[in-house]
Amino acid sequence: MTPADVTSRDVNWQDVKLRDVTLRDGLQLTGKPLPTARKVEVIRTLLDLGVPSLEIGSMARPDLVPAVADTLDVIRALTPAELAKCWIWVATPRHVERAAEAGARNFQYCLSASDQHNKANLGRSTEDSLAAMPSALDLAARVDGAVQLCIATAFTCPFEGEVDPDRVLEIVTDARTADAGEVVLCDTLGQAVPQQVRDLVTRTAAADGRPIVYHGHDTWGLGVANSLTAIEAGATTVDGSLGGLGGCPFAPGAAGNTATEDLVFALRPDWLTPDTFGRLVRLAEGLLTDLGEPNRSRAGAGARASTTAFAWAS
Incomplete structure (x- = not known):
């Protein structure tokens, strides 16, 4: 397959899934904590709106990423049906074990394509993370869990610069990652x-x-453009966070995720209506107010435009 083939590929845009990652990646750099009960409320509101998939927490060390220190409490507060649509960030077999004990069944096993970022983020080499992955996969299989292979710094690294695509492909095709059901390619910066x-x-x-x-x-302002390009090239899911929240504490220079509101406005999934979109915008505004964070969503701002002739303006 060549890029030219992909450009002409037929895409059923309504089949593309949006995963909201507000409660993991979105909270990593916020200055204020979000109470567990508020997180559960946000999860249930997003699921009720029709968002098909969420990333709701991380097993990262709470002293390093305090915003997700209550992840196990969040997991325990949800029903199995709700957890079936929720993903947990993990980086070790022990992470999988602890999250599974709390009730999680979907695990995003993360490592970095660049060794220096892996060491800064996880305290070990990329090779060490790869070596541990079969054990993590085995623990997930014991609870009939799903695992994604998540490759951070798939394009650039704050310490090493541009990442060779061949390095990413080496990880994707490594036999130790083969039992992961999906591959997540991260433009971390x-x-x-x-x-x-x-x-x-x-x-x-x-x-x-x-x-x-x-x-x-x-x-750099290309979040939506890159996401749409990824879909045209074959991606079936794209990640976003409410209001463009996000960033990595171990990746200097990384700003927020692509805004969920911007992505769904562009994609128009079958669950989205002007009313649903308005509710999503109001949810984001309330959450950002609680956190004292700016709203970076362009679609959210557009929804507040004064015109009444456009159905999506609220």
Whole structure:
């Protein structure tokens, strides 16, 4: 498959899934904590609106990422049906074990394509993370869980610069990652441009065949463009966070994720109506007010426009 083939590929845009990652990636750099009960309320509101998939927490060390220190409490507060649509960030077999004991069944096993970022983020080399992955997969299988292979710094690294796409493909095709059901390609710093996204998603799809999730940040203003390009190249899910919240505490220069509101406005999934969109915008505004964070969603701002002739303006 070539980039030209992908450009002409028929895409059923309503089949593309949006995963909201507000309660994991979105909260990592916020200055104020969000109470557990408020997190559960946000989860249930998003699911009620029709958002098909959520990332709701992380097993990262609470002293390093205090905003997600209550992840196990959040998991325990949800029903099995709700947890079936929720993902937990993990980086070790022990993370999987503890989250599974609390009730989680979907695990995003994360490592970095660049060794220096893996050491800064996880305190170990990328090779060490790869070596531990089969044990994590085995623990997830014991509870009939699903695992995604999440590759951070798939495009650029704050310490090493541009990442060789061949390095990403080495990880994707490594036998130790083969039992993960999906591959998540992360533009951790938000520095990729559409052609880079197209090429890497295309090459990953051709080399592997598993469903691809694209996780983008909007640091350089290309979050939506890169997400749409990833879909055209073969990605079936894209990540976003309410109001463009997000960032990585171990990736200097990373700004927020692509805004959920912007992505759904562009994609128009079948669960989205002008009324649903308005509710989503109001949810984001309330959450950002609680956190004292700015709203970076352009679609959210558009929804507050004074015109009444456009159905999506509220």
